[in-house]
Amino acid sequence: AQTVTQSQPEMSVQEAETVTLSCTYDTSESDYYLFWYKQPPSRQMILVIRQEAYKQQNATENRFSVNFQKAAKSFSLKISDSQLGDAAMYFCAYLYNNNDMRFGAGTRLTVKP
Amino acid sequence: DAGVIQSPRHEVTEMGQEVTLRCKPISGHNSLFWYRQTMMRGLELLIYFNNNVPIDDSGMPEDRFSAKMPNASFSTLKIQPSEPRDSAVYFCASSQRKQGYTFGSGTRLTVV
Numbered sequence: 001a002q003t004v005t006q007s008q009p010e011m012s013v014q015e016a017e018t019v020t021l022s023c024t025y026d027t028s029e030s031d032y033y034l035f036w037y038k039q040p041p042s043r044q045m046i047l048v049i050r051q052e053a054y055k056q057q058n059a060t061e062n063r064f065s066v067n068f069q070k071a072a073k074s075f076s077l078k079i080s081d082s083q084l085g086d087a088a089m090y091f092c093a094y095l096y097n098n099n100d101m102r103f104g105a106g107t108r109l110t111v112k113p
Numbered sequence: 114d115a116g117v118i119q120s121p122r123h124e125v126t127e128m129g130q131e132v133t134l135r136c137k138p139i140s141g142h143n144s145l146f147w148y149r150q151t152m153m154r155g156l157e158l159l160i161y162f163n164n165n166v167p168i169d170d171s172g173m174p175e176d177r178f179s180a181k182m183p184n185a186s187f188s189t190l191k192i193q194p195s196e197p198r199d200s201a202v203y204f205c206a207s208s209q210r211k212q213g214y215t216f217g218s219g220t221r222l223t224v225v
Binding site for chain 1: 146156161202214
């Protein structure tokens with residue numbers, strides 16, 4: 001069974017600094033998709049970044065980038081130049097087919113001014 | 114596009130009452146998902162539909178929960194009778210192929 005593990009329940013970063021959130025997953029598949037979602041206090045689930053497993057190049061979206069290590073089954077999220085608005089719960093997710101996205105337990109990110 | 118629309122945003126009901134949560138997916142998305150989020154269990158998939166057809170409802174807690182999707186633009190999740198342990202945030206999400214899920218704003222349900 002596919003599982004997603006986020007080993008950091010909480011993380012903290014100083015405003016304007018860089019922080020990395022960890023995620024590992026377990027799968028026997030070779031073609032799948034990985035996502036990071038952000039859930040601010042408003043509780044809206046917002047897609048931050050998406051990575052196809054068949055692509056070696058790490059995905060980047062403005063200040064957000066990933067370090068995708070397929071062999072190690074690792075998918076970390078790097079947030080550069082952290083802003084107060086980045087404070088939220090961050091969920092890593094794995095999708096093999098279109099029918100069952102698995103989520104990690106989440107990492108609560110605090111941004112200190 | 115207005116995104117995935119859920120209603121109501123908040124619902125407070127008494128134990129034993131029927132609760133109906135509503136969802137309008139994004140037009141053109143052929144898959145719809147209902148999730149429940151609690152502190153203890155995180156995000157749990159309850160049921161999903163492909164092309165309006167329920168595919169897997171193994172996540173539905175018990176017979177008190179039911180979901181329907183009468184057409185491509187509307188789905189409901191019903192709890193009858195409701196119990197305090199059903200209190201949670203319920204999310205609806207839709208997707209097209211493997212682009213990732215787009216979530217609604219969720220319904221916070223409180224059963225007293």
